[in-house]
Amino acid sequence: MALTxxxxxxxxxxxxxxxxxxxxxxxxxxxxxxxxxxxxxxxMLERFGEWRIIDTPISESGIVGAAIxxxxxxxxxxxxxxxxxxxxxxxxxxxxxxAKCRYRWGAGVPIVxxxxxxxxxxxxxxxxxxxxxxxxxxxxxxxxxPATAYDAKGLIKAAIRDPDPVIYxxxxxxxxxxxxxxxxxxxxxxxxxxxxxxxxxxxxxxxxGAMVYIALEAAKELEKEGIDLEILDLRSLLPFDKExxxxxxxxxxxxxxxxxxxxxxxxxxELAAIISEEAFEYxxxxxxxxxxxxxxxxxxxxxxxxFLPKASDIVRVARELYAY
Amino acid sequence: MKVNSTNSQTLAxxxxxxxxxxxDKTLLDMLYYMKLTRELEFRIERKLYRQGKIxxxxxxxxxxxxxxxxxxxxxxxxxxxxxxxxxxxxxxxRGMPLRTxxxxxxxRKTGATRGKEGNMHMGDLSKNLIAFVSxxxxxxxxAAGIGLSMKMRGxxxxxxxFFGDGxxxxxDWHEGINMASVWKVPVVFVCNNNQYAYSTPLERQMAVENIxxxxxxxxxxxxxxxxxxxxxxxxxxTRAIERARSGHGPTLIECKTFRMTGHSAHDDAGYxxxxxxxxxxxxxxxxxxxxxxxxxxxxxxSALDQLQTRINHExxxxxxxxxxxxxxxxxxxxxxxxxxxx
Ligand SMILES: Cc1ncc(C[n+]2csc(CCOP(=O)(O)OP(=O)(O)O)c2C)c(N)n1
Numbered sequence: 001m002a003l004t005x006x007x008x009x010x011x012x013x014x015x016x017x018x019x020x021x022x023x024x025x026x027x028x029x030x031x032x033x034x035x036x037x038x039x040x041x042x043x044m045l046e047r048f049g050e051w052r053i054i055d056t057p058i059s060e061s062g063i064v065g066a067a068i069x070x071x072x073x074x075x076x077x078x079x080x081x082x083x084x085x086x087x088x089x090x091x092x093x094x095x096x097x098x099a100k101c102r103y104r105w106g107a108g109v110p111i112v113x114x115x116x117x118x119x120x121x122x123x124x125x126x127x128x129x130x131x132x133x134x135x136x137x138x139x140x141x142x143x144x145x146p147a148t149a150y151d152a153k154g155l156i157k158a159a160i161r162d163p164d165p166v167i168y169x170x171x172x173x174x175x176x177x178x179x180x181x182x183x184x185x186x187x188x189x190x191x192x193x194x195x196x197x198x199x200x201x202x203x204x205x206x207x208x209g210a211m212v213y214i215a216l217e218a219a220k221e222l223e224k225e226g227i228d229l230e231i232l233d234l235r236s237l238l239p240f241d242k243e244x245x246x247x248x249x250x251x252x253x254x255x256x257x258x259x260x261x262x263x264x265x266x267x268x269x270e271l272a273a274i275i276s277e278e279a280f281e282y283x284x285x286x287x288x289x290x291x292x293x294x295x296x297x298x299x300x301x302x303x304x305x306x307f308l309p310k311a312s313d314i315v316r317v318a319r320e321l322y323a324y
Numbered sequence: 325m326k327v328n329s330t331n332s333q334t335l336a337x338x339x340x341x342x343x344x345x346x347x348d349k350t351l352l353d354m355l356y357y358m359k360l361t362r363e364l365e366f367r368i369e370r371k372l373y374r375q376g377k378i379x380x381x382x383x384x385x386x387x388x389x390x391x392x393x394x395x396x397x398x399x400x401x402x403x404x405x406x407x408x409x410x411x412x413x414x415x416x417x418r419g420m421p422l423r424t425x426x427x428x429x430x431x432r433k434t435g436a437t438r439g440k441e442g443n444m445h446m447g448d449l450s451k452n453l454i455a456f457v458s459x460x461x462x463x464x465x466x467a468a469g470i471g472l473s474m475k476m477r478g479x480x481x482x483x484x485x486f487f488g489d490g491x492x493x494x495x496d497w498h499e500g501i502n503m504a505s506v507w508k509v510p511v512v513f514v515c516n517n518n519q520y521a522y523s524t525p526l527e528r529q530m531a532v533e534n535i536x537x538x539x540x541x542x543x544x545x546x547x548x549x550x551x552x553x554x555x556x557x558x559x560x561x562t563r564a565i566e567r568a569r570s571g572h573g574p575t576l577i578e579c580k581t582f583r584m585t586g587h588s589a590h591d592d593a594g595y596x597x598x599x600x601x602x603x604x605x606x607x608x609x610x611x612x613x614x615x616x617x618x619x620x621x622x623x624x625x626s627a628l629d630q631l632q633t634r635i636n637h638e639x640x641x642x643x644x645x646x647x648x649x650x651x652x653x654x655x656x657x658x659x660x661x662x663x664x665x666x
Contacts, residue, residue, distance in 0.1 A: 030523045033595050085458065126457055299440060302652055304657075
C-alpha cells in the first residue's frame with residue numbers, strides 16, 4: 001500500500017468528512033483554485049464547488065467570525081489560517097466569541113481553525129511560530145498538535161466532528177517529511193488521548209509535534225549507552241492526557257518535558273506543576289525542561305538552529321538526569 | 325474620484341489637473357531607481373534564490389517599480405516610510421545600501437536585521453524606514469500613530485504607508501485609515517492594486533470596483549492612478565504629500581498595476597490568465613518611462629546601456645561583498661529581545 005504524507009493525511013481527513021457530511025465546508029485564503037498555500041485543500045474546489053471551498057479576502061478575524069456564525073446555525077466550518085502565525089489576527093473571535101458561547105448561553109460552536117505552525121524551514125519570525133499556548137490558556141477551546149500522518153488524519157476528523165471549537169496546529173516541517181501507511185477504514189483519533197511512541201524504562205520524554213522526532217533520534221543515540229527513553233506524544237494539549245503522563249512518570253521516575261515553543265508560559269511549565277503535585281513521591285530526579293529560548297523565531301540558519309531544540313540537547317539532559 | 329495618468333485611455337474617468345513634470349534630475353533619478361530595483365530583484369529572485377543562496381521566501385515587485393519610486397523620490401529625509409513587501413524602491417531611495425539589503429536576504433550578520441529576519445522585513449529608524457510585519461495591514465494604524473506624533477509635535481513631516489489590495493480587507497486597515505482621517509494626520513496611504521492577493525483575484529476580495537472607493541466612507545480623498553506611469557504616480561504623491569504637510573490630513577492613492585510574477589518565488593502563477601501578463605507587459609513602467617525620456621531628449625539607447633552596465637556593476641560588487649559577509653553567531657539568537665543598554 002502507498003505511504004501517505006502528513007499533509008495528504010489532513011487533506012484526506014477533511015475530504016472524507018465533507019463527503020459524509022454536507023454541513024462541513026472550508027473557508028480561508030487561497031484555498032480554492034490554488035488549493036491552499038501548502039496544498040491541504042488541493043482538488044477540493046473541483047469536487048465540492050466554490051460554496052464549500054470558499055476563498056476569502058485577507059480577513060482572519062472575519063473568517064473565524066463567519067465560521068462561528070455558520071456553526072451556530074448548524075454548519076461545520078473548517079477555517080484555514082494560511083500560516084498559524086496569522087491566527088493572531090483572529091485572536092479575539094476565537095478566544096471571546098467561539099470559546100465562551102457554550103459557557104455563557106449554552107450554544108456550542110463546532111468550528112475547526114487550522115493552520116501550519118512551527119519552525120525549521122527558515123520562515124523567520126512570522127512564518128514559524130508555535131502559538132498553541134495562547135489558546136491552551138483559553139477555557140472553552142480544544143487544542144491539538146498531531147505529529148504523525150495517522151494522527152493528522154484521525155485528529156482532523158475528530159476535530160470536525162467535535163461539538164466545541166478545536167484549534168488544530170499542524171507542523172509544516174512534517175508536511176512532506178513524515179509518511180506512513182494509513183488504514184482504509186474511517187478512523188478517528190480521540191481528542192485528549194496521548195500515544196506512547198517508544199516504550200522505555202529509565203526516563204520519560206513528554207512532548208508533541210515535530211519534537212517527537214528529535215526525541216526518537218535522541219533515544220536511538222542514548223540506547224547505545226544503555227539509557228532507555230520512554231517517549232510520550234501528547235497529541236492534544238487541551239484537554240491533555242494527564243493520566244498517560246502520570247502513569248509514565250510513575251513507571252520511569254524521571255521526566256524530561258520537551259517542546260519547540262518558547263520556555264516561559266510553555267506547556268512544559270504546566271506539566272511540571274501537575275507532575276510535582278500528583279506524582280512527586282515517584283520522582284527520582286528533578287523535572288527537566290527542554291524548550292526553545294524566550295525569543296522570537298529568528299531567520300538566519302545558524303540562529304534558527306540555535307533556537308530549535310535538538311536531539312543533542314536531549315542526549316545531554318538525559319545523561320545528567322540518568323546520573324541521579 | 326480622480327484618475328491620474330499621462331495616457332489615461334485605459335483608466336480615464338473624471339478630469340484631473342495636468343500632470344506636473346519633475347525636474348530633469350529627478351526624472352533621471354527615477355529611471356535609475358526603477359532600473360536598480362528591477363535588476364536587484366531579478367538577481368534576488370532568479371539568481372540568488374535559485375542558487376540556494378537565499379533560503380527563505382522571496383517576493384518581488386516586478387512591474388510595480390513606478391509606485392515606490394514615484395512616491396518616495398521627493399520625500400525629505402525626515403519623512404517616514406512604511407514599506408510593504410513589494411516596495412524595494414523605497415529602501416533604495418531612503419539609502420539602504422545594496423550590500424545591507426543583499427546581506428539581509430542572504431541571512432548575514434551585516435544584513436539590516438543582523439540575520440533576525442529575512443527579505444524585505446527590514447527597517448532602519450535612522451533612515452525613517454519602518455520594518456513591516458507579515459501581518460498585512462498592521463502598518464496602517466502604525467502609520468496613523470506616526471502621523472499623530474508628528475501632528476502633536478507640530479512637525480511638518482509626513483508618513484508614506486504602503487500596502488497591497490489584499491491588505492485592505494484587514495480590519496486593522498480600516499481602523500487605521502479611519503483614525504488617520506478623524507485625526508487629520510499627515511499620512512499618505514499608497515495602495516499597489518496589482519489585482520491579485522496571492523491567487524485571489526480582486527472580485528473575490530471586494531464588492532466595490534476600486535480600493536479608492538473605500539476612502540469616501542472614512543472621509544478622506546481617494547485618488548486612482550495609473551501605477552505603471554511613474555509621472556502620474558509622482559504627481560499624485562506630490563500633491564498628497566503637500567496636502568498632508570500643510571495640515572489637511574491623509575489621502576489614499578490607489579495605483580492600478582499588475583504583479584508580473586507569481587506571489588513569491590515558488591509560485592508559478594498558473595491561475596493568472598496569460599493574456600493579463602501580455603496586456604501588462606506592454607505597459608511595463610520602465611519601458612514606458614524610457615520612451616518618454618528618449619522623446620524628451622534626456623536619454624539615448626547608448627546612455628541607457630551605460631546605465632544598465634553601471635547598475636550591474638554596483639549589484640555585482642554588493643553581492644560579492646555580501647557573500648563574503650559572516651553569518652551571525654548562533655548565540656546572537658538571544659540578543660536584543662529587550663533593551664540591553666550600550
Ligand atoms: C494577515 C495576513 N494574512 C495572510 C498573509 C499571507 N499573505 C502574504 S502576502 C498575501 C497576499 C497579499 O496580497 P496583497 O495585499 O494584494 O499584496 P500583493 O502581494 O498582491 O502585493 C497573503 C495572503 C499575511 N501575510 N498576513
